[in-house]
Amino acid sequence: MTQKTMKAGILIAALVVPALIFLYLKGFGENHYELPYMIPLTDSTTGNIMLRKNPNPKWNQPEMDTVFHTIPNWKLTDENGKEFAGESLKGKIYVADFFFTRCETICPKMSTEFTRVQDTFSQNDDVQFASFSVDPSHDTPEVLQEYAKKYDAKAGKWHFLTGKKSQIYPLAIKGYFIPVADASEYDKAVKTPDETFIHSEKLILVDKDGHIRGFYDGTDKKDVDRLILEIRVLTKIYETKS
Template sequence: MQKYMKAGLLIIVLVVPALVFLYLKTFGENHYTLPKFVPLIDSTSGNVMMKENPNPKWNEPKMDTVFHTIPSFSLTDQDGKTFSSEGLKGKIYVANFFFTRCGSICPKMSSQLTRLQDVFLNSPEVTFISLSVDPSHDTPEEMKKYAKEYDAKEGKWFFLTGDRKQIYPLAVKGFYVPVADASEYDKAVKTPDETFIHSEKMILVDKEGFIRGFYDGTNKKEVDRLMMEIKVLQKIYETEK
């Protein structure tokens, strides 16, 4: 009897793991998810806008939420070249708002972006854009010096300037982050840091232009989370190929 029990245990030890492995290999599937942000609201009803899911899987709803996408824009980069958002299609990118004279949060954000750039240096589908909220001062020449200070790689990290009437609405209505020029309503402000009010958030945007996350760019742990979620997005696109 004891002999048969030992034989049975041996079978369990050897066979069960093999069966589990075969099951996982055959039926197992890795699932990577990352939410989309900023659902669109129907202005007449106040309800979230929905659209029909053309090919729903068994566990997916028949209707999908309609989400905001980043609008098209055209600005000037640190080399004085026209930078069109068309070049961001098919890329995962991180955006933030800054200005070169900023002495408060911008150096922290830019240092963290340098760190992110180094991690994804060999990932051509990942890029970075920093948009100036002080475009009257931040000429391409000024941004070029700033880019060099933070070791921005050509073709990887772009610093953008242009018309303030375009950049400010793009920040608020496009990337959903606040920005303001305090001198417009407070004539007592004197320093650049008092004048230009902008967010410390970094915004993760996917290849289709959907916002996938907001992160405190001055906080290393938050930027670590951003780093991880970029990798999650990369995995999502890999599994969809």
């Protein structure tokens, strides 16, 4: 090997190696945070998962993305008696649940855990909370206001929502994928509110684009700890994108 060839080789190495290191660090050297999307959409005719072209694919990402369910638009009434639309939560990370104020079984546990999560993110305006009543004829704005005080809900951060059953029940089932039912509609023997209103203990984490990112047992402290952790992960994901 001639001296000229050696010099050329050294020059190429000096130019190429830093470039390769830069590409490596760019792709792998940053902190990467991941949180799954829930509820992929399927084609009603084929049953196949729906796909769409990735608008900005990176070198290590597929050209096609799975299409995931988004929460539909809704308009209900909040604890102040004012109209509150789901659009108000767009651009926010929020946690939703379905409850009723006369509940004496799982709801007090859920609301207590909700308070704990709210307090954890009390200084983060990008994190909001929404509680939907499954007993809307009883849970008027006035009743919801009293319930909010009981659990130290922060005004403008934790929203309590009521409306018509014909609005809330389909929203729970088709929007948030949470089971809910009024047992009195098919069993006239039920007497107490806890026998009447059937709903889930799940808390639902929704991202800024209306995608569901997780379900958590609102009566289980450890699972709510997981929710707190995953809210932080989702916050970091948005910070790295900005």
